Amino acid sequence: MEVYNHRWDHAQQLVTLGAIGAEKIAEVTGGLMREEVVVRLNKMVTEHDLVIICGPVFPHEVVGFSGGNKYFFPGVAAPEIINFTHWLGAVVTSPRTIGHKHTATRKVIDMAAGLLKVQRAGCTFVMRQKELKGVYFGKIEEAWSEAADLSGRINICYEERAYETVLARAPEMYEDIWTAGKCMYKLEPVVADGGRLIIYAPHIEEVSYTHGKLIEKAGYHVRDYFLKQADKFADIPGGIKAHCTHVKGIGSFEDGVERPRVNVVLATKISPERCKRINLGYMNPDEINPADYQGREDEGILYVPKAGEILYRLKDAPSWQKASGERAC
Numbered sequence: 061m062e063v064y065n066h067r068w069d070h071a072q073q074l075v076t077l078g079a080i081g082a083e084k085i086a087e088v089t090g091g092l093m094r095e096e097v098v099v100r101l102n103k104m105v106t107e108h109d110l111v112i113i114c115g116p117v118f119p120h121e122v123v124g125f126s127g128g129n130k131y132f133f134p135g136v137a138a139p140e141i142i143n144f145t146h147w148l149g150a151v152v153t154s155p156r157t158i159g160h161k162h163t164a165t166r167k168v169i170d171m172a173a174g175l176l177k178v179q180r181a182g183c184t185f186v187m188r189q190k191e192l193k194g195v196y197f198g199k200i201e202e203a204w205s206e207a208a209d210l211s212g213r214i215n216i217c218y219e220e221r222a223y224e225t226v227l228a229r230a231p232e233m234y235e236d237i238w239t240a241g242k243c244m245y246k247l248e249p250v251v252a253d254g255g256r257l258i259i260y261a262p263h264i265e266e267v268s269y270t271h272g273k274l275i276e277k278a279g280y281h282v283r284d285y286f287l288k289q290a291d292k293f294a295d296i297p298g299g300i301k302a303h304c305t306h307v308k309g310i311g312s313f314e315d316g317v318e319r320p321r322v323n324v325v326l327a328t329k330i331s332p333e334r335c336k337r338i339n340l341g342y343m344n345p346d347e348i349n350p351a352d353y354q355g356r357e358d359e360g361i362l363y364v365p366k367a368g369e370i371l372y373r374l375k376d377a378p379s380w381q382k383a384s385g386e387r388a389c
Contacts, residue, residue, distance in 0.1 A: 066102050066136045074138050075103035077175040080168065088167040092151050093144075099172045100138035106178060113200055114183040117207035119215055119371040121245040121306050122149035124163035127184050128204030129173035139297070141172060147298030150283055150305045153380070155249050159216050159371045160383040161208050170201060186210045189369060218375045222252035224360040227353040228367035230261035237326065238268035238275075241307040242368035244324055248309050249381050250362065250372040251322045257309075259367075262345035264328040267338060274300045279339040282311035285318050308339070310380060 067073050077099045086094040105111055117127035122145060134142035149157050149165045157163050173180070182200035184207035186193045194210045196203040228243035243259045251257050267275050278286075278296045283305045286293050293301060311320035325341035327348055335342035353363035364372075373381065 064104065068137065068139060068142060073102055073104075074100045075106055076100045077106075077172070080171055084171070085168070088171070089148060089164045092164065093148055095144075097144050097168065097172075098138070098140045099133070099175050100140065101132055102136040105132065105136060105176065108178060110179045110181065111176075112181045112183055115185075116187050117184050117204060117211045118187075118369060119159040119211065119246070121154040121158045121242075122146050122302065123165045123169060124157055124160045125166075125204075125208040125211060127207060128166075128182060128200050129169045130166075132176070133169045133172045134299075137172075141168075143298035145169060146302035150298075150302035151287070153283060153310050154245055154306045155310060155381040156383055158245060159212065159373065161205075161212065163383065173200070186214065188214050189366070215369065216371045216373055218373055219250045219362075220375055221357075221360075222250055222255070222374060223357070223362040224252050224255045225353070226251050226255070226257045226362045226364065227260055227348070227350065228257060228364050229350060230259055230264065230368060231366050232263055234261065234264070234368060236264055236266040236268050236272075237307065237328070237330075238271060238303065240264055240368070241303060243364075244307050244309065246368055246371045247362075247364065248322065249377070250374060251309075252360070253321055254323075256323045256325060256341075258325045258327050258343060258348075260327045260345060260348055260350065262328065265330065267330065267334075268303075271300055271303075275304060276338055278304050279337075280304045280308040280324070281339060282308050282313060282318060282320050284311070284313040288313055 080097045082094050082096045113131045115127050117125050120126040123130050134145050145165050152164060180200050182203035183197045184203045185195045186207050193214055196206040226247050228247050230240040230243050234240035240259055240261050244257055278300055281304055286301050309320055309322050323341055325343050326335050327343040327345040332342040353361055
């Protein structure tokens with residue numbers, strides 16, 4: 061067996077399959093986007109008789125549920141569709157995407173995969189943390205669909221109430237905020253309006269080892285901060301802006317004033333000065349004792365010891381957490 065590193069930034073490693081027209085994009089995104097999307101990916105995919113996608117299916121902030129054709133696009137794709145799909149998910153917003161099966165981003169990804177001429181199969185599996193719960197093999201879209209249904213039943217936790225304070229402890233496998241941001245993605249729906257979410261990760265020293273400079277240039281902001289100042293951030297890739305909006309959460313930007321719905325605080329080794337520069341709050345992790353947050357749900361305080369995998373939602377979900385046309389849970 062040989063292992064290859066996908067270099068999305070090396071044109072000689074990529075092949076163009078075609079494009080999805082602007083009108084079709086407008087149709088599948090409900091008019092949110094209207095632009096042609098060039099479909100390129102690693103040419104090695106096209107050099108085999110059979111490609112098997114093997115991986116888990118979890119609630120995901122960009123596409124709804126991970127897995128399936130997502131391993132092609134944006135998995136081993138070119139910058140154009142990587143940035144387009146991530147920004148599309150951000151424009152829809154994370155709460156209206158994550159844990160929802162039928163999303164605009166998934167539609168675009170499946171359309172792109174339809175341009176592949178090689179035979180494709182999927183081996184998808186569903187985990188509850190380290191415990192295997194199900195395996196599905198067959199046509200990629202069908203195997204993914206079955207896995208997404210099961211994942212939706214076991215990887216979404218429904219809460220009766222929203223919490224004023226949430227302490228989300230990031231596991232060691234998240235090495236920077238680029239990955240530990242999942243703590244916010246998975247818990248934003250149960251933070252009360254005006255509440256606070258603390259990403260507690262005393263081991264983290266960096267915002268992003270790969271994209272840190274671009275994130276510091278853009279800063280963490282709500283979606284409309286970027287949408288209403290598009291020219292100002294034209295040089296920031298969609299994938300970077302998407303991450304920044306997902307971590308900051310939903311909110312508004314009116315008359316030059318940004319109002320995020322919740323206050324996101326970093327309790328890491330990242331300095332208070334740097335947190336301020338990237339537009340996030342700061343707490344000293346040495347002054348946090350997780351035990352002080354445990355068992356206080358009745359007081360509006362929630363502690364999640366291994367945040368980032370299980371999606372938390374409200375049983376009586378507000379409209380901003382529902383996909384278009386979806387009924388209350």
